[in-house]
Amino acid sequence: MRHKLASLLILGALAFALSACGGGKDSGPQASESPSASQTASQEVVIKASNWEFDKPEYIVPKDTPVKITLELDGGHGIKIDEAGINLGPGHESTVVTMKAGTYEFKCSIMCGRGHKDMVSKLIVQ
Numbered sequence: 741m742r743h744k745l746a747s748l749l750i751l752g753a754l755a756f757a758l759s760a761c762g763g764g765k766d767s768g769p770q771a772s773e774s775p776s777a778s779q780t781a782s783q784e785v786v787i788k789a790s791n792w793e794f795d796k797p798e799y800i801v802p803k804d805t806p807v808k809i810t811l812e813l814d815g816g817h818g819i820k821i822d823e824a825g826i827n828l829g830p831g832h833e834s835t836v837v838t839m840k841a842g843t844y845e846f847k848c849s850i851m852c853g854r855g856h857k858d859m860v861s862k863l864i865v866q
């Protein structure tokens with residue numbers, strides 16, 4: 741019981757830390773506290789999907805740069821962007837892609853229920 745609560749608190753703190761550094765301006769490559777998270781990608785974009793929304797209306801991705809795209813799932817949702825070679829969902833929640841500049845709209849790729857059609861967002865690659 742107590743242990744579970746502690747885990748939840750740690751998760752909450754992690755989520756906060758991730759979101760805190762996700763929306764800022766281009767601050768250079770100094771944020772690399774977890775080397776295990778990055779294979780060849782120097783940057784990571786985290787997209788959180790829950791019932792029934794993505795956590796942001798748009799996600800900024802640096803162009804022509806290997807970026808790890810991670811889908812954080814709360815429920816059975818997915819993302820599929822054919823032009824970018826992105827196809828994420830339960831069981832395969834991250835990938836590394838290098839994208840050309842542009843705006844890539846996406847929606848939830850898994851029929852997840854009542855609010856499915858409201859799950860839209862976009863990647864802005866710049």
Ligand SMILES: [Cu+2]
Binds near residue numbers: 817850851857
């Ligand atoms: Cu859906």
